[in-house]
Amino acid sequence: MLLKTKNLMKAFGGLKAIDKVDFELPAGEIRGIIGPNGSGKSTFFNLVSGVYDPDPGSYIEFDGHDITNEPPHKIGALGLSRTFQLLRLYQDMSVINNVMSGYHTRVKYKFLDAVIGRKKIWDQEKEIKDEMMELLSFVGLADYAELNASELSGGQRRLLVLARAIAMKPKLLMLDEPAAGLSPVNVDNLMKIIMQLKDKYGLTLIIIEHILKVVMDTCNTVTVLDHGQKIAEGTPNQVKDDNAVIEAYLGKKMNDEEMRKALAV
Amino acid sequence: MEKFKNIIREYPFLGFIIAYLILLSVPSIFFTDLYQSHLASLIFINIIVAAGLNIVKGYCGQVTVGHVGLYAVGSYTAGCMFMYLGSDLWVTLPAAIIVTGLFGIAFGIPSFRLEGPYLALATLGGGEAIRIFIENGAFFNSTYGISSISQPVIFGVPFDTPDKYYYISMPVMLIAVYFSYSILKSSVGRAFMSVREDPISAAASGIDIKKYKILAFILSAMFAGAAGAVYAHLPPGYIHPNNYTVIEMVTFLAMVVFGGLGHIWGGIIGAIIITIVYDITRPLYEYQLFIFGLTIVLTILFMPKGIGGFIDKIFIDKRFKKKKVEEGK
Numbered sequence: 253m254l255l256k257t258k259n260l261m262k263a264f265g266g267l268k269a270i271d272k273v274d275f276e277l278p279a280g281e282i283r284g285i286i287g288p289n290g291s292g293k294s295t296f297f298n299l300v301s302g303v304y305d306p307d308p309g310s311y312i313e314f315d316g317h318d319i320t321n322e323p324p325h326k327i328g329a330l331g332l333s334r335t336f337q338l339l340r341l342y343q344d345m346s347v348i349n350n351v352m353s354g355y356h357t358r359v360k361y362k363f364l365d366a367v368i369g370r371k372k373i374w375d376q377e378k379e380i381k382d383e384m385m386e387l388l389s390f391v392g393l394a395d396y397a398e399l400n401a402s403e404l405s406g407g408q409r410r411l412l413v414l415a416r417a418i419a420m421k422p423k424l425l426m427l428d429e430p431a432a433g434l435s436p437v438n439v440d441n442l443m444k445i446i447m448q449l450k451d452k453y454g455l456t457l458i459i460i461e462h463i464l465k466v467v468m469d470t471c472n473t474v475t476v477l478d479h480g481q482k483i484a485e486g487t488p489n490q491v492k493d494d495n496a497v498i499e500a501y502l503g504k505k506m507n508d509e510e511m512r513k514a515l516a517v
Numbered sequence: 518m519e520k521f522k523n524i525i526r527e528y529p530f531l532g533f534i535i536a537y538l539i540l541l542s543v544p545s546i547f548f549t550d551l552y553q554s555h556l557a558s559l560i561f562i563n564i565i566v567a568a569g570l571n572i573v574k575g576y577c578g579q580v581t582v583g584h585v586g587l588y589a590v591g592s593y594t595a596g597c598m599f600m601y602l603g604s605d606l607w608v609t610l611p612a613a614i615i616v617t618g619l620f621g622i623a624f625g626i627p628s629f630r631l632e633g634p635y636l637a638l639a640t641l642g643g644g645e646a647i648r649i650f651i652e653n654g655a656f657f658n659s660t661y662g663i664s665s666i667s668q669p670v671i672f673g674v675p676f677d678t679p680d681k682y683y684y685i686s687m688p689v690m691l692i693a694v695y696f697s698y699s700i701l702k703s704s705v706g707r708a709f710m711s712v713r714e715d716p717i718s719a720a721a722s723g724i725d726i727k728k729y730k731i732l733a734f735i736l737s738a739m740f741a742g743a744a745g746a747v748y749a750h751l752p753p754g755y756i757h758p759n760n761y762t763v764i765e766m767v768t769f770l771a772m773v774v775f776g777g778l779g780h781i782w783g784g785i786i787g788a789i790i791i792t793i794v795y796d797i798t799r800p801l802y803e804y805q806l807f808i809f810g811l812t813i814v815l816t817i818l819f820m821p822k823g824i825g826g827f828i829d830k831i832f833i834d835k836r837f838k839k840k841k842v843e844e845g846k
Contacts, residue, residue: 303717332720342710367700
């Protein structure tokens with residue numbers, strides 16, 4: 253198992269954002285996580301990537317390491333990369349610097365070499381830049397390399413965030429609503445790029461997405477969360493017909509008695 | 518020309534050696550009196566401080582208003598070592614760098630929890646505390662200041678006049694700028710910038726935020742310490758607590774902001790211009806603070822990235838447009 257959580261819990265005050273979630277993800281899989289708003293999908297990402305500390309009793313394992321209480325940068329260094337729902341681009345940095353800072357964990361030279369400015373640093377920096385330019389042209393942003401990230405359009409920003417997350421050559425890539433706010437054509441284009449990157453770098457993917465077409469078409473298995481609990485897991489088709497899932501999204505079917513009670517209150 | 522550019526890009530220190538040779542010949546061509554040499558040394562000292570301040574404020578985005586305190590630590594380390602041990606610049610300079618670096622840690626620790634204006638207040642307090650501590654400490658000669666600090670002697674030649682001291686301050690400045698250049702151009706500089714732009718996202722990329730914040734503070738403190746030591750030994754070798762007030766801090770900030778926050782040459786451009794303007798406006802002493810405050814406000818309003826960023830932007834836009842036009846054909 254590449255990623256494993258056991259009894260994962262997180263409460264904000266009295267609200268149980270994540271409630272005893274057991275999650276297992278084998279390497280090479282594309283996993284979708286769906287659920288209504290506020291069901292704990294992003295909290296799950298934040299717990300796994302170390303942005304939040306899980307409550308006592310939880311256990312998270314990534315690639316054989318216990319990462320339950322590790323800080324985010326250590327988890328990142330182990331090869332777990334993620335994107336954010338609100339992008340969190342480096343607005344005031346050039347596009348190429350955005351991507352190159354994603355390379356950070358793979359930089360080989362030491363700090364002192366950098367201070368002295370030895371030639372091998374400049375050679376390596378050039379290598380990094382070439383590799384990152386290649387990545388940028390793969391996602392179609394090579395022309396914009398020198399511009400500030402804040403000058404890109406919404407769709408381009410989503411691509412840039414993706415490129416930055418890939419730059420560290422992660423084992424597991426967690427995408428938090430990668431296609432939010434994109435037009436249908438752009439969504440198809442983005443998913444095509446994501447699939448190509450997956451094959452190229454041998455990634456394992458977890459995707460949170462509200463566009464069900466994306467989830468149904470690309471994911472091998474889907475996990476459904478509601479009120480912080482895992483209510484269903486299986487292939488997209490199994491999940492689609494699951495009663496608990498339909499209930500979470502559309503509400504429960506009431507009989508006449510219940511309906512009368514609800515209206516009276 | 519293109520080939521020459523590439524060589525410089527691959528061996529940056531060659532560029533600095535060329536700069537050294539040019540600066541060596543500047544006094545004999547342009548300077549007519551000792552005061553100009555003195556002013557040049559002051560510019561070099563300010564460049565060192567500004568280059569350091571640019572690391573912590575421009576690149577790492579940590580608002581520090583106590584930098585002048587670190588500069589004072591550097592000066593007084595050198596001054597006290599001279600006063601009690603009779604040390605020379607060659608001893609006091611490294612000592613000042615190390616001691617000030619240690620003080621930098623103390624200034625950096627609040628940045629783990631504080632941000633923006635709150636951090637500014639904490640560091641302002643730190644800087645002022647250092648000055649007041651010096652002012653009231655008999656060990657530091659309190660308000661008398663430390664006077665006639667020695668100038669270095671090389672092969673029996675004393676560098677005790679402003680025109681000679683130029684040849685001491687200039688290489689120190691070049692070495693400092695070279696270090697700042699190579700640090701900021703490497704992955705360390707990029708890590709600083711990503712901490713500034715978005716710490717959460719930086720951590721997700723595997724960047725240790727606390728480590729880089731404290732590193733930025735230590736590095737910039739070391740620059741301030743080096744500048745302080747060079748300033749202490751500047752002929753006539755006199756330091757006084759009044760040289761390290763908030764007014765100086767505003768001047769340093771004006772340099773970095775005006776030159777371009779987060780621009781690799783920003784602090785340097787700013788230091789040159791502001792030091793000269795500061796000197797020209799000396800007769801208008803009462804209005805100086807007003808002028809620099811206004812400079813900061815106007816720059817932030819109309820040229821948020823300072824002169825450096827402004828010029829860069831023009832070139833980048835031009836290149837981008839050119840590329841688009843070529844594609845259009």
